[in-house]
Amino acid sequence: MRRRPRAVLALGLLPFCLVQANFAPHFFDNGVGSTNGNMALFSLPEDTPVGSHVYTLNGTDPEGDRVSYHISFDPSTRSVFSVDPNFGNISLIEELDREREDEIEAIISISDGLNLVAEKVTILVTDANDEAPRFIQEPYVVLVPEDTPAGSSIFKVHAVDKDAGSGGSVTYVLQDLHSTKFALDRHSGVLRLQAGATLDYEKSQMHLVTVVAKDGGGKLRGADVVFSATTTVTINVEDVQDMPPVFMGTPYYGYVYEDTLPGSEVLTVVAMDGDRGKPNHILYSLMNGSDGAFKINETSGAISVVQSPAQLRKEVYELHVQVTEVSSAGSPAAQAMVPVTIRIVDLNNHPPTFYGESGPQNRFELSMYEHPPQGEILRGLKITVNDSDQGANAKFNLRLVGPGGIFRVVPQTVLNEAQVTIIVENSAAIDFEKSQVLTFKTSPQFFFLPQLLAIEVNTPEKFSSTADIVIQLLDTNDNVPKFTSHYYIARIPENAPGGSNVVAVTAVDPDTGPWGKVKYSIYGTGADLFLIHPSTGLIYTQPWASLDAEATARYNFYVKAEDMEGRYSLAEVFVTLLDVNDHYPQFGKSIQEKTMVLGSPVKIEATDQDAEEPNNLVDYSIMHAEPVNVFDIDAHTGEIRLKNSIRSLDALHNITPGGDYTWSLQVQAKDRGSPSFSTTALLKIDITDTETLSRGPMAAFLIHTKDNPMKAVGVLAGIMAIVVTITVLISTATFWRNKKSNKVLPVRRVLRKRSSPAPRTVRIEWLKFRRAKSATKFMLKEDPSNENCNNSTRSSLPPIAPALPPPPRMVPNTVTHCTVPTVSGSLTPERPQQSPQSETLRSPTQATLISELKQKFEKKSTNNKAYF
Numbered sequence: 001m002r003r004r005p006r007a008v009l010a011l012g013l014l015p016f017c018l019v020q021a022n023f024a025p026h027f028f029d030n031g032v033g034s035t036n037g038n039m040a041l042f043s044l045p046e047d048t049p050v051g052s053h054v055y056t057l058n059g060t061d062p063e064g065d066r067v068s069y070h071i072s073f074d075p076s077t078r079s080v081f082s083v084d085p086n087f088g089n090i091s092l093i094e095e096l097d098r099e100r101e102d103e104i105e106a107i108i109s110i111s112d113g114l115n116l117v118a119e120k121v122t123i124l125v126t127d128a129n130d131e132a133p134r135f136i137q138e139p140y141v142v143l144v145p146e147d148t149p150a151g152s153s154i155f156k157v158h159a160v161d162k163d164a165g166s167g168g169s170v171t172y173v174l175q176d177l178h179s180t181k182f183a184l185d186r187h188s189g190v191l192r193l194q195a196g197a198t199l200d201y202e203k204s205q206m207h208l209v210t211v212v213a214k215d216g217g218g219k220l221r222g223a224d225v226v227f228s229a230t231t232t233v234t235i236n237v238e239d240v241q242d243m244p245p246v247f248m249g250t251p252y253y254g255y256v257y258e259d260t261l262p263g264s265e266v267l268t269v270v271a272m273d274g275d276r277g278k279p280n281h282i283l284y285s286l287m288n289g290s291d292g293a294f295k296i297n298e299t300s301g302a303i304s305v306v307q308s309p310a311q312l313r314k315e316v317y318e319l320h321v322q323v324t325e326v327s328s329a330g331s332p333a334a335q336a337m338v339p340v341t342i343r344i345v346d347l348n349n350h351p352p353t354f355y356g357e358s359g360p361q362n363r364f365e366l367s368m369y370e371h372p373p374q375g376e377i378l379r380g381l382k383i384t385v386n387d388s389d390q391g392a393n394a395k396f397n398l399r400l401v402g403p404g405g406i407f408r409v410v411p412q413t414v415l416n417e418a419q420v421t422i423i424v425e426n427s428a429a430i431d432f433e434k435s436q437v438l439t440f441k442t443s444p445q446f447f448f449l450p451q452l453l454a455i456e457v458n459t460p461e462k463f464s465s466t467a468d469i470v471i472q473l474l475d476t477n478d479n480v481p482k483f484t485s486h487y488y489i490a491r492i493p494e495n496a497p498g499g500s501n502v503v504a505v506t507a508v509d510p511d512t513g514p515w516g517k518v519k520y521s522i523y524g525t526g527a528d529l530f531l532i533h534p535s536t537g538l539i540y541t542q543p544w545a546s547l548d549a550e551a552t553a554r555y556n557f558y559v560k561a562e563d564m565e566g567r568y569s570l571a572e573v574f575v576t577l578l579d580v581n582d583h584y585p586q587f588g589k590s591i592q593e594k595t596m597v598l599g600s601p602v603k604i605e606a607t608d609q610d611a612e613e614p615n616n617l618v619d620y621s622i623m624h625a626e627p628v629n630v631f632d633i634d635a636h637t638g639e640i641r642l643k644n645s646i647r648s649l650d651a652l653h654n655i656t657p658g659g660d661y662t663w664s665l666q667v668q669a670k671d672r673g674s675p676s677f678s679t680t681a682l683l684k685i686d687i688t689d690t691e692t693l694s695r696g697p698m699a700a701f702l703i704h705t706k707d708n709p710m711k712a713v714g715v716l717a718g719i720m721a722i723v724v725t726i727t728v729l730i731s732t733a734t735f736w737r738n739k740k741s742n743k744v745l746p747v748r749r750v751l752r753k754r755s756s757p758a759p760r761t762v763r764i765e766w767l768k769f770r771r772a773k774s775a776t777k778f779m780l781k782e783d784p785s786n787e788n789c790n791n792s793t794r795s796s797l798p799p800i801a802p803a804l805p806p807p808p809r810m811v812p813n814t815v816t817h818c819t820v821p822t823v824s825g826s827l828t829p830e831r832p833q834q835s836p837q838s839e840t841l842r843s844p845t846q847a848t849l850i851s852e853l854k855q856k857f858e859k860k861s862t863n864n865k866a867y868f
Helices: 455-460 649-655 698-703 707-743 765-778 836-840 844-867
Strands: 007-009 018-020 043-045 052-056 068-072 079-081 089-090 103-111 115-124 140-145 151-155 170-174 182-183 192-193 206-214 219-221 223-225 228-238 244-250 252-257 265-268 269-271 281-288 295-298 301-306 316-324 331-346 351-358 363-370 383-386 395-397 408-410 413-415 418-422 437-442 467-475 487-493 501-504 519-523 530-532 538-541 556-561 568-578 593-597 618-624 631-633 641-642 664-672 679-689 817-819 828-832
Touching: 007 383, 043 765, 068 079, 068 281, 079 151, 140 151, 170 182, 182 206, 252 265, 265 331, 281 295, 295 316, 395 698, 413 418, 487 501, 501 568, 519 530, 593 641, 618 631, 631 664, 641 679
Parallel strands: 043 115, 140 228, 252 331, 363 467, 487 568, 593 679
Antiparallel strands: 052 089, 068 103, 079 089, 103 115, 151 192, 170 206, 182 192, 206 228, 219 223, 244 269, 265 301, 281 316, 295 301, 316 331, 351 383, 383 418, 395 413, 408 418, 437 467, 501 538, 519 556, 530 538, 556 568, 618 664, 631 641, 664 679, 817 828
């Protein structure tokens, strides 16, 4: 209920004033179906996902103040929703379950900071099809008599579904829709025996019926779903008396021997009630055919002889034994009858005999394919074994004599007569390739049972007979061609012509006839140069093949042996090419000229492209030299040395006719192959001594690079490029420094006195030229009026240019240090004092190099002067 505004009026001396109260906020009531307001009559499906935005609280404050929203629940219940206090958005934070809680009570409130208005609301949870049917009172086991009439109700199943509406309705069906014995009412769940169907305890004592319960379907998270449940009804069939007695072990044969005593048991018949669930008591009786010679025990079924065998008039007696069921009430019930044959036999005087289709036979033959299936019966053999004696004398054992474990004979124990069956025991051992004819002997033995024929076991008669069984095996394609080796290794010379034989591979297929024929083929990345004869397995090279051990020394590929049905095996072939001495030794390009330092060897080298030793091993020798006693050569390494007697250039000069230091030698490189190949070359050797090398690194460098002149040219070109670059940088830096000082200085030649050096053999021509003309060209009179103010405190001499960088390492102490004033463009050399000996040691090569460098300086200085 809204509160009315209140006003307070105050009168008196104080000025008139009116105070207004703060009104409480309130929710909007937007009615049923609205998703914002005060949650009046709000409902929510139980399958709403957690985290979903389900509603928005909406209200206002009369004063227009900002409002906040809250929701709370009873402490004894769970908190299902959460609300955004600023916007009123309500979200689901707990899963809903209508079957557990179909209504949710909550308290929603709205506040403007001063006033709080709360309302109690009820949220209805609507149903979703989220429950499956559930069978009650399981397990279902029912006992049904086997004489239950067709169409009778057997059992009723019941399942419940907690969902409401169609999702809670349950219908029933059988999982086996094609069942011929049972039917199920889809609404009531009543299980019935179908019309025309019967139960039979003797055929099946139990039936398992699977029942499916389905609900009516419904919505779940926006999709139509149907839930189901299954249960199994176990139907046990109860036996009733509806079957006659059944004799066991028929037919029945008995034997009475000549020495059998009256009252001895001949045989026992056994019968059982056909209704085995609740069997009745059984009684036996003889109906006819005994002629007073035999009697039967009415409870055990044992038949005994009454008279002496000598008194018996028939050789065979056909008795009829009747069995009668006695009900629980003691009255006779169902009956059954069986014939019993009793033969009167004499003493043991007949051995066991094997019979074929035409009579007695001691040899049986059979043809069969190898590797028959395990357990297969040899049906081509029709063997019957018989012993004409009676009783224990006609009982014998059968066994196979020969390789064990291949066949077995059935039966192993025979009484009187039996059909002999031979069964395959070990199929793998029946192999045509191992043995084409298998011969066994079947040997019956007399065997006495301890309780009946213990004596007969010890009698000397023990008659026996044998029969040969000859099995002619027929071959099948059961073998894979197999190579005699997993791999073959062949070696052929590399100069073998096309079509040369390489190696013969052999594969053997033990099968006979066309199955044993092997076809050969080769494949693989290394097989391109080879062929194989498809029948003989001979591998040979292609007619066009050219083998080269230096290019490819080894080949490997696969050979395949295949029979007519595609059964195959593989082997690997490795072919190695034997190196043939077919290459000459070749000298390197640097063989033409060598420089030898006195006391050190020079080395020549030749290579042979053959693949293997000794064809690629090279020996060296000097074929011709003039004079002959100057050089020795190491035959293995190719090092050439002066003979030990020559230790100086003077000694070498004395034995040289022309006094020269250059010799031409004819050297030979010869391989060690057979036949051997050799190559000769003309070698020029320049000889110098270590004294020449001590004249300076430059001379040594030029001597060492004499054999490679392009290396010397490259080094010299690099030195000149570095010097020119440094000069340009220094000149540019000096120019810009003077330009910034805004002062034009007079050009004057600065000469420095230095001690007169000793006469040198090598003079530097470019310094002579500069020294002669620099004084006359650049000497000017000083003009005091041209001096700037910054010259008042410094000397009138021009600034000194920075010194050149140190010279390259290859010519130490030979490059002249110079001072280069950039304003005047003059070049003042600074020469350190040198001893006459050092000047004398300069070589012409050094002088030439220095001359070229200084010409570059002169050209650069001329360009700088032209610019200024």
